[in-house]
Amino acid sequence: MKYFWVILVIGLLLVVGCGNKASTGNINTAAVITSDSTLDTPTDSIKEFNVVAKQWEFIPDTISVKKGDTVKLNLKSVDVVHGFKINEFNIDEKLNPGEEVTVTFVADKTGVFTFFCNVPCGEGHKEMKGTLIVN
Ligand SMILES: [Cu+2]
Structure with missing residues (x-):
């Protein structure tokens, strides 16, 4: 034992x-x-964009930044409720008409990414999207 x-x-x-x-x-x-x-240390740059959401587009529909930039988006719907989503950056916002929603994130990877409306907002909803380019 x-x-x-x-x-x-x-x-x-x-x-x-x-x-x-x-x-x-x-x-x-x-x-x-x-x-x-x-x-991936952020650059000193803050890139700020005012983005209008309306049936059925985002203005501007193309946003270009550099990798490492801090991106600040001031989002505003001017008609009905829309959404703003970028899967790759975990952004998912609801845009109530007339309210400004600010989203800030670091563009820490290069590529071409789609941002799109994810709140059903009418017949053109599925085409309501834009492009985020990170170089
Ligand atoms: Cu929509």
Whole structure:
């Protein structure tokens, strides 16, 4: 029976030893992520746009910024309730008529992204969209 305990303790030591190795690996991974994120440090630029939403368009319908820019959008519907959504930046706003909604985000990835109305607003709803370009 004594041998059982000795084996158990040795086994536990081995498990703890492996656990330490695993957590060391995690620390290394975290360090890599941290150094990557420094590449995405926001630029000093704030790009501000006034965007009007109306049946069935956004004006302007194309917004261009540079990667790292802080983008500030002042959104306003001038007729009925609309939505404003950009999936890739987790933006999802409801635009009540006459109310200005401000959205601020960092354009931290390059690409061409679609913003669109996600509140049914009439026959042209499905075509109510625009393009966000991040270079
Ligand atoms: Cu709509």
